[in-house]
Amino acid sequence: MSKAVKYIVAAVVLFGTTHAAAALNFTPPRGCTVSLTVQMHQCQVANIFTCTGDAPGDQWISYADGAGVYYSSRIDYETRWMESIDHDNGDVTRLLPKASDHASFSTLLATGRDDYDFMTESSEGYVERFIGTDLLTGVTVLIDGFTLERATFDLSSFDAEGNFLNRRTGDQFISRDLRMFFGDTELFENAAGERVESLQAPILFALPGEDGFGSATPLFDCNSVLTGSFPPGGA
Numbered sequence: 001m002s003k004a005v006k007y008i009v010a011a012v013v014l015f016g017t018t019h020a021a022a023a024l025n026f027t028p029p030r031g032c033t034v035s036l037t038v039q040m041h042q043c044q045v046a047n048i049f050t051c052t053g054d055a056p057g058d059q060w061i062s063y064a065d066g067a068g069v070y071y072s073s074r075i076d077y078e079t080r081w082m083e084s085i086d087h088d089n090g091d092v093t094r095l096l097p098k099a100s101d102h103a104s105f106s107t108l109l110a111t112g113r114d115d116y117d118f119m120t121e122s123s124e125g126y127v128e129r130f131i132g133t134d135l136l137t138g139v140t141v142l143i144d145g146f147t148l149e150r151a152t153f154d155l156s157s158f159d160a161e162g163n164f165l166n167r168r169t170g171d172q173f174i175s176r177d178l179r180m181f182f183g184d185t186e187l188f189e190n191a192a193g194e195r196v197e198s199l200q201a202p203i204l205f206a207l208p209g210e211d212g213f214g215s216a217t218p219l220f221d222c223n224s225v226l227t228g229s230f231p232p233g234g235a
Contacts, residue, residue: 026062026069026216037213039204040183043222045215048180058082059180064216079105079179081120092123103134105179108151112136127160134172141173144205148173148182166190173202 028034032051039045047062054060057077062069073084080103083094099118108114117131132155139150151174156167170186183200203220206212212219 024064024068024216025214026064028060028062032060034214035208036178037206037215038182038202039206039212039215039219040202041199041221043218043220044200045218047214047216048178057179059178061180064218066218066222069216075180077105077179079103079181080118090123093120094122095120096127105174108134108136108174109176112138128165129158129160129162131156131158136174143173143202146175146202146205147177148175148202150184151181164191 026034026037026047028047028049029051031053032049034047034049036048037045038048043066045064047064049060049062050058051060054074055076058074060072060074062072064070070087071084072087074082076082081095083092085092096119099116101115101117103116103118104114112135114134115132116134117129119127119129121127132153134151134153137150137152141148141150151172152170153172154167154169157165159165167189168186171184172186173182173184174180175182182202183198185201186198188194188196188198204212206215
């Protein structure tokens with residue numbers, strides 16, 4: 001499930017060549033080890049890492065754009081969105097333990113469908129409810145040597161009083177081996193009537209020892225005007 005639901009909507013950002021030319025490396029927190037770097041469309045790069053203090057199966061994903069790292073999230077073995085960090089304002093959002101239906105990557109793999117209904121709470125006390133569905137399409141693709149499966153998703157969020165906030169629909173990729181989601185095409189719509197289309201499909205994967213591993217410098221689409229930025233699927 002695409003659970004990284006920090007939205008930056010209707011913000012027009014132009015990433016110039018000065019950002020693209022500056023080679024930046026990603027430094028994980030102490031006790032953590034990077035395992036994979038993913039270059040994506042829309043001037044995004046993600047570094048996936050694990051930390052010794054986390055539960056077995058937990059993974060962190062840190063996203064950087066042309067201006068640097070802006071968002072990190074931790075998922076568990078079932079790809080539940082456990083917590084996220086907005087590096088711009090320091091806000092931390094965590095999954096509430098009680099849920100009508102927690103996300104389950106195992107269910108998605110076994111049946112081709114996973115429905116979920118869960119809630120999160122931010123460090124500022126803001127509670128949000130997420131209801132959605134992930135569906136496997138049966139289509140397998142190969143991107144830069146990685147076997148991925150196509151999926152569709154439909155995810156809506158509501159405030160604590162049940163008021164509709166926004167809806168995300170579109171396509172994404174899953175990796176059975178990594179137990180992880182990656183973004184693709186997406187449509188975001190909110191209660192104010194704003195609509196943002198995005199494309200953040202993965203393009204290049206770099207393992208330890210390969211060119212580009214550990215990079216925090218995005219390579220693709222960084223001279224384009226973007227009308228919205230979402231952390232891609234995964235967390």
